Amino acid sequence: MKLIAYHDAFLRDTVNLNRSRLDQLGNRVSSIVSALEKDDEVGDILVRHIPQGSWSHNTIIKPLNNHEFDADILVELKEQADWSERDYITAVRDAFKRSTTYKPLVRKKNRCVRIGYNNDCHVDVVPYIKLSDGRQVIVNWAEEKFEGTNPDGFTAWMKEHDELALKNLRKVLRLLKYLRDYKQTFTIPSVILTLLVAERVTSWDADQRYKDVPTALKNMLNDLDQWLDMYPLMPWLEDPSCPGTYFNHRWNEDQYKSFKKRVKKYAAWVNEAYYEPDKTTSLTAWQRVFGNGFKAPAVALSAAASESAPPTPVRLERAPNEQYIEELGFNINLTHVAHIDATALMDGWRKKDLRRLRWLARNCQLDFRVTTDVQEPYDVYWKVRNVGVAEHRLRGEITADDGRRTKRENTLYPGRHYVEAYIVKDGQVRAMDRHGVPIE
Template sequence: MKLLAYFSAFLKNAVNLNQTRLNQLDDRVAAIVSALRADQQLGELYHDHVPQGSWAHRTIIKPFNGHEFDADFLLHLQEVDGWSPRDYLREVRAAFKRSSTYKTMVTKKNRCCRIVYAGDCHVDVVPYLVLADGREVIVNYAANEFEETNPQGFTDWMKEKDDLANGNLRRVIRLLKYLRDYKQTFTVPSVILTTLLGERVQTWHEQARYSDTPTALKSLLDDLAAWLDLYPTMPTLPDPSCPGTTFNHRWDQDQYANFRNKIKLYSGWVTEAYEHEDKTQSLAAWQRVFGTAFQPPTTTEAALAKAATIQPIRESRAPHEQYIEDFGFVWKGGRSVRINAEVLPKGGFRHGSLRRLRRVSPLQSLQFTINTDVPEPYDLYWKVRNRGSEAADAGQLRGEIVLDKKRTRTRRESTSWRGRHYVEVYIVKDRMILATDHHDVAIA
């Protein structure tokens, strides 16, 4: 059984970090930034600070059994001629050491300076630069190198996936982080867990597959277990927002293999709990997954959960729009595909990865390509859907699904109408859909 009110109470009481502590985190970060800006040597290099990771994605969970929770933010500094990558981390640490408040709280890590609030949380301050050549980078102290990053692009990507999952991707990530900390049978960095789950969100019957939290949990674990089953050896784990950057250095084969086995095990447990028709048996099965903190809700909690339950509704179909479900294909999943969008050079306008640029001007050209682990041969279908009053007034909402007959695996589009549009791809083999992807296109 779904036990929706139970999940609502479990998230509220055992998993989600409460608002008081989130407010305290905001205050602590503001105080850290204030101290760094006031430092006579580092302060003049300060440009901005940007939440990242679980804090930015709203997937922070309560610390388990007295452990600390953590939050990261990027400290945007100006580039300094002659400084090596290590110098930026050294100077941030030196600024903390000059502070009467933070000198005993700071620890230098490989990519950040950590401020520890003993027994509660730690805040990782990550030096971040936009270099003269336009690259966004953080520091790898051990290698004395810059690593490319795209924090806002990753957050945007995660939000796209969460929107497709009707807001349930964030909840599932929190639940699996809780499972990781509670069971202590596997380890996985949060950024990798977010990536692996986000990539499993598919544009196939999404209103049903992600209609509520337990259904989304089951669907995403099913698809993740199927994908992991294809790879006994850790595959390349690319950053979805930063072409050419991977997360493999944050994990190793033994950790990956153990994670793979445990996800298969826990996916089976979740399916068993979900499919039990007897409420008592279902509760026992859910407690097998999450422990005895997964408790019946109070009468008030149950009433609030029922009142808050909203059935997902797909946006109104455009006049010529098609959905891939209309084609009579069968969902199989288990594979992955990723859309790469490039703004092509034209007339001096910004160009490059759309994930980096975030938005594009009208009258520009876009090229979409795909990366997939589906072996040839397969059929590829494209969908371009416009939104907004300009496209509607021009009768150009589009939404037709078209076969890539020439098998170019690419598509060119022009940016004609302002609004937040999207492109989707579907990979079909033997009339089974193996993978899909979705890419927002914001035309400013």
């Protein structure tokens, strides 16, 4: 059984970080940033701070088994022509060392300066620089080099997929982080877990596949298990918001193999619990996954209220000429990954990554490119869907790619539009991706 109310209570009472801790975390971050702003040296080059990671993605959980909860923030610093890569981390660490409040709490890490507190919490302060050549980077201290990053873009990408999953992606990620920290049978950095799970979320049949937490958990785990089966060794883990940047150096082969093994095991356990028709037996099966903290809510709900949450529809009302890929004779068998990258031509000459822009102006040229891990040969199909005030031109037709695996569009109408790409091989849609296009 789904036991929807049980999942909701488990998240609320056991998994989610409580509001008082979140408020305390916010206050601490404000104080940390204030200390940097007041510093005589760093204050002059500090531009802003950007929440990152679990805190920004709303996937932070209560600590357990001696784990800490944490917040990641990027502090944007102005580029200094005579500084080396390491100088940015050194400058931030030295600023905290000059503070009587933070001197005893500071510790340098490879990509950040950590402020550690005594009550199971720390804040990682990551220097972030926009270089004169247009790159956005953080520092790898050990290798004395810059690494590409796109903090706003990754958060936007994750939130796009959370919206597709009816905002259940963030809840599933919290459950999987709890499973990781509770079982302690596998190790995976949160950013890689977010990448691997969010990549499995697609717009196809989303209103059914993600209509409640246990259904979303079951489908995301099974889809992840199916995808991992294709890779005996760790595949390339590319940042979807920053092409050419990979997360592989944050994991290793043994950890990957252990994770792959455990995903298969826990997916089978979740399937057993989900499909068990007897409520008592199902509860026991769910407790095998999450422990005895998974239990009936303190306030019992009616069966109708607890087991039937009406799905929020994902699909817009069908446009006059709109097409859906499954209606064109293709079977949906999403075994692989596709990524759409997009650039916007600004002012007729400046190209910018679309995920780095919150909104687009009208009359910009957009270039979309799709990449995939599907083995050639395969075909690519595109769909452009306008929404909002473009009612007289609500596109949605599906067109075949011309062989270049790219598509060019122009921004004409305000609204939150999107572009989808489908990778078709042997009559099956093996991968698909969606890229939002917000136009002012």
